[in-house]
Amino acid sequence: MDDQAIGPRKDRAAVKADEVKVDLIAFVVAVNDSEPCVLTIGQADTLPSGPFALEHRSLQSGLRGWVEQQTGHPLGYIEQLYTFADRDRIGAERQQRVISISYLALTRKEQAAGSPKCGWQSWYEYFPWEDHRSGTPPVVLDVLRPRLIEWADGVSDAAARRERWQRATIAFGFDDRLWNEELTLQRYELVYEAGLVQEAGSGRDATLPPLVPSKSMVADHRRIVATGIARLRSKIKYRPVVFELMPPVFTLLQLQRTVEALAGRLIHKPNFRRLIEQQELVEETGEATTETGGRPAKLYRFRHAALDERVIAGTKLPLARG
Amino acid sequence: MDDQAIGPRKDRAAVKADEVKVDLIAFVVAVNDSEPCVLTIGQADTLPSGPFALEHRSLQSGLRGWVEQQTGHPLGYIEQLYTFADRDRIGAERQQRVISISYLALTRKEQAAGSPKCGWQSWYEYFPWEDHRSGTPPVVLDVLRPRLIEWADGVSDAAARRERWQRATIAFGFDDRLWNEELTLQRYELVYEAGLVQEAGSGRDATLPPLVPSKSMVADHRRIVATGIARLRSKIKYRPVVFELMPPVFTLLQLQRTVEALAGRLIHKPNFRRLIEQQELVEETGEATTETGGRPAKLYRFRHAALDERVIAGTKLPLARG
DNA sequence: CCAGCATATACTTGCTGTGAGTATAAGGGA
């Protein structure tokens, strides 16, 4: 909008152009030893964040600054997640809105020592129902399913009851539906609405069921993490972003384990190798490692040229069915 | 962030928590007579927009308000596109940042008469190279290709030259690569960087090539439209959002023409019908229309139940190869 | 009334992607 935009400008004069505070929030991901981790500060319940200020050249550089300052970690790949205006966060003294812009960032744990105030947590501590690498975790069928049935039955309207249960069925793959790992956000919204996580607390009373065991986070940070996991799980299937999480040199099995950690489910090894190779995403270094035990594994590195080429075709990942 | 977030709060005190103005910008889409349209105000060069204000309950409701006020059109489906902080838009008098949150919205033209200040423009007026429904448009090979070659050759570094040309090749499908309709944003960025659109104007001088014939827009609005087109073209393939653009009752061919309008390419009719039917996205009304000429076409309506079901599987659309 | 046209609707074919299983190679340790 510049001076040409006369039309809307006049309309706007009718409304006070309110000022707003803008917060930048980062969901920073790394994978170590087949465990997907989120970078936290505080009591392992807070994402790095800070206000967007005049000295920041751009939104992204502001985010990088806050994360480095609070955790000592430099960020590699950054992607915007979502912008939201918190209804509940209107400043007490002045009437003022706060807007949060959340980001997904990928890095590697070893990148830096890290300040003492920060730490890496397996993201499955916050979402124990999301890790299906060893089959469906017990909490899904033993805890979530009965509580969600209770929750669905908790409304009088029959149609609403059916709709609630259908949502749960789809999201969690009940009744022999298959598990869809990308529905992380829908699942979190369900357990939140059902009052099964601490964050849903304000409305809690004695009639609500006990919480599902899981780590909670401050404000809506856990929701941001759920959004980020969903985005990442979707993205690894069509863009070669996994390599942002890998060391410069790696074996194909390490690569596979990393993808499995993110997706929360296992991958058929021969198919995974075929796909990676036929897409020419990696190239051999010529070296091999015996650290893995068994036959020495060839070492590979990412072909950065693939970044440009793969814009089109996309990276596909074969996820096992059952 | 609430009072629990003590860690970051202290750090923040070091920086003045600057205030920011927030703008909401809408890319509103409708399809009429097989022509995909964007809602504009001003000289058909401005998207509806307005500041986020205290009286708005949420970002989305603020956006709805501005669009209705400026154009008289109510919005249906709304989806956030991207949030950016304009470097070039720091207030002259006071040091102040402006942040823009852009949205994609779907509606139908007939929905309202519309105020006189607004109008619908075919989006291919702004992106003539994007419509491949009658084959590759002449502008691609006759104008864009030679100018992009010039642009690529315009750098001395051989590697940079190769990289520029590779980007162009991938984005526009030169050299027998196939056209990928989802790369709308990459293509716009290329023609912008190459100085072929008016918006790239500030740095223009006599040495730059003449513009590619196309309508321009105010500020970065055309870039927002490109982002929205890309998002929409991608989304129609896995979510049944097309129906937001359809009248309550329609024929399968009308549905196909709408998708073709958005995608900018033709669809194999038998395959399209099979896909729509097997996914049970629509149901027959029992009526038929003879207005299409030829054998009367059955009328269908969208099965809203599919909205819930299709969260999983996604909607697939068969786009023709060549 | 009939020919021709335009649209709708149905069926068939062949390729490709990919899920899944099996077999072989190579090194280390008991």
Added chain:
DNA sequence: TCCCTTATACTCACAGCAAGTATATGCTGG
């Protein structure tokens, strides 16, 4: 030396889908 583990290679089978072809049905113009 045997066995274990991991890496690497090959094969099969099914599903999805692009693409082509054929038939049905109603309108229109000569």
